[in-house]
Amino acid sequence: MIPHHPLSSDEHYPASAGSLSESTEVNPALSNRPDKPEEACGVFGVYAPGEDVAKMTYFGLYALQHRGQESAGIATFDSNAQVHLHKGMGLVSQVFNETILEELPGHLAVGHTRYSTTGTSRVVNAQPAIVPTRLGPLALAHNGNLVNTAVLGQELIEQKCNLITTTDSEMIAWAIGLEVDKGKDWLDAAISAFQRCKGAYSLAIATPTGIMGARDPNGIRPLVIGTLEGNPTRYVLASETCGLDIIGAEYLRDVEPGELVWIGEEGLASFHWSQASERKLCIFEMIYFARPDSIMCNESLYSYRLQLGRQLAKESPADVDIVIGVPDSGIPAAIGFSQTSGIPYAEGLIKNRYVGRTFIQPTQHMRESGIKMKLNPLKDVLTGKKVLMVDDSIVRGTTSRKIVKALRDAGATEVHMRISSPPVTHPCFYGIDTDSQDQLIAATKSVAEIEAQIEVDSLAYLSWEGMLIATGEDPSRFCSACFTGDYPIQIPDPVKRSKLIMEKALSSTPAG
Ligand code: SF4
Structure with missing residues (x-):
């Protein structure tokens, strides 16, 4: 060597x-x-x-x-x-x-x-x-x-x-x-x-x-x-x-x-x-990470995400005027929700597509003004409307809360949220940078508590079964550990302790 x-x-x-x-x-x-x-x-x-x-x-x-x-x-x-x-x-x-x-x-x-x-x-x-x-x-x-x-x-x-x-x-x-x-x-x-x-x-x-x-x-x-x-x-x-x-x-x-x-x-x-x-393909690749125009498991991910929205509409309907998606990744599921529910789809949030990840930090004032550098609500679409917003996931919940507030400030009379995946309760150890478990809002709070924290009129997640049924494949062919904690590749204890609440608690127990 x-x-x-x-x-x-x-x-x-x-x-x-x-x-x-x-x-x-x-x-x-x-x-x-x-x-x-x-x-x-x-x-x-x-x-x-x-x-x-x-x-x-x-x-x-x-x-x-x-x-x-x-x-x-x-x-x-x-x-x-x-x-x-x-x-x-x-x-x-x-x-x-x-x-x-x-x-x-x-x-x-x-x-x-x-x-x-x-x-x-x-x-x-x-x-x-x-x-x-x-x-x-x-x-x-x-x-x-x-x-x-x-x-x-x-x-x-x-x-x-x-x-x-x-x-x-x-x-x-x-x-x-x-x-x-x-x-x-x-x-x-x-x-x-x-x-x-x-x-x-x-x-x-x-x-x-x-x-x-x-x-x-x-x-x-x-x-x-x-x-x-x-x-x-x-x-x-x-x-x-x-x-x-x-x-x-x-x-x-x-x-x-x-x-x-x-x-x-x-x-x-x-x-x-x-x-x-x-x-054990990462199911999150299909829900969110990979581009919607990519093909996985013999179908476009756009089609899969539409299907997630259709399934979500069957599982968790809502009495609203319009369905919107959080750009870009929530949009196919929002369209699928609209198709199955018959509720009109509208663009309620416009993404600044050229902002990307900037090396220049925003000013304190811009940071406090919330998410508008990335997403801007369309007032004339939202004013006076009961709105159902579809997103692909909630991790810490901080962004969801800001978006909900922005929709209300723009005139929405009710804001309901539907998530096209189950609650994220466990961190990933296989190449996705999720927070440690104590930072994941669904690991420590019930759906009702999350609803209160992000200030929505109602919140529902897609079921684990619904997420996997939509793939059209044998569910055992996917990793879905961040929703279940069932990790397909064994993780050494010290690595687990770095991110899992239970293991952290154990690690702080005095030896002997
Ligand atoms: S735990 Fe599994 S499903 Fe979740 S992000 Fe990691 S690889 Fe994907």
């Missing part, structure tokens, strides 16, 4: 690699956390000799921007087996420009958009993670979260790995690199390394000769394979199908849980390396 990390060396890197001034290294938007679970990451990979792989990756990441807005990175490999890397803090459009992309030559690439779940928000933690091996560098982009980082990190340090970040993603990269340096090829090395990784991981990995795509045995996070239009021997990997659509690639299939695919000169080869694969 080469005992230093490539970021300490510039021989394989253009001058721009990993560059960012210290003053912008920590993203101030972190202090302005939204009241929603945050998706961890988007990954993208492409093998396409003769094509502009850096630009393709840029656009793939652009489509996956909703999966992580704190940092972005692209690594390309050229025909001399050199890796070229650029990564930085901010949105994909802030990190890259034409000049930077021109400095990323090659025939294959991987890219990443990140929202930190493990590791702080610093450029050194941005991905792809690069690790040197005897077969050349490896660049790895990871979506998910390992639950055994304490053990794995310690083992890797004992094996003289020079971990320079605090991310589980770098640990996976080093675990693969170690196996390569024992004499294995890329595939055997990856398969050996996966045996040491517990938790959720969907990976796009670049090597000098090909790219690899892999999912953990439960396939918690999504990963799809596409082919370039007009050239079915050129392959693309993406977290969601919207990452294929943007570059004109055609969806081929999902990477299966417990599958590793190798894509190189010989085409695509598949290896099912786990004997215990059982799909």
Whole structure:
């Protein structure tokens, strides 16, 4: 094993690699956390000799921007087996420009958009993670979260790995690199390394000769394979199908849980390396995280979310004048509710689509004025109306309360709320940044208490059964632990204690 990390060396890197001034290294938007679970990451990979792989990756990441807005990175490999890397803090459009992309030559690439779940928000933690091996560098982009980082990190340090970040993603990269340096090829090395990784991981990995795509045995996070239009021997990997659509690639299939695919000169080869694969796709991907134009479980997520709204209308009707959705993610379910109830759908909240995540903090006055930087109520639609508002989830309840107040201030005579998922009562350990359990409003309060706290005239959630029926699939094929506490991958006690109320209470009990 080469005992230093490539970021300490510039021989394989253009001058721009990993560059960012210290003053912008920590993203101030972190202090302005939204009241929603945050998706961890988007990954993208492409093998396409003769094509502009850096630009393709840029656009793939652009489509996956909703999966992580704190940092972005692209690594390309050229025909001399050199890796070229650029990564930085901010949105994909802030990190890259034409000049930077021109400095990323090659025939294959991987890219990443990140929202930190493990590791702080610093450029050194941005991905792809690069690790040197005897077969050349490896660049790895990871979506998910390992639950055994304490053990794995310690083992890797004992094996003289020079971990320079605090991310589980770098640990996976080093675990693969170690196996390569024992004499294995890329595939055997990856398969050996996966045996040491517990938790959720969907990976796009670049090597000098090909790219690899892999999912953990439960396939918690999504990963799809596409082919370039007009050239079915050129392959693309993406977290969601919207990452294929943007570059004109055609969806081929999902990477299966417990599958590793190798894509190189010989085409695509598949290896099912786990004997215990059982799909447990994150149901929250379908409800909220993934883009509505992406396809999962053979249907568009827009259709699934419409279906959630229809089911919600059957379960929890209301006597109101109009149905509105909280933009953007609550809108399909609101339309579905309207279709089944016969109550007219209206746009009652307008989203400022260009506000994004700004690095400039709002003034104190703006902060106090509430949510209007993002959502503005339409007075002429709302005045004098009994309004039913549909949202996809309530986490802490702070934003819901502000929106309800804004609707009343705009003239709504009654505000009722319907949620197109069950109450979120448990934190996620598999790559979604939810608050600890004591911050989740539904973990500590009844529906009636939440109703009072957010000041709505009525509140109802979709049932757990209704949420799963709408998938049209066997419910056992999904993870829904944040609604039930039934975690499909075992979580070590110290990790549980970091986020669960019960475990916190236990941990404070004196020993003996
Ligand atoms: S715990 Fe919730 S957010 Fe996390 S993977 Fe399971 S369903 Fe998704």
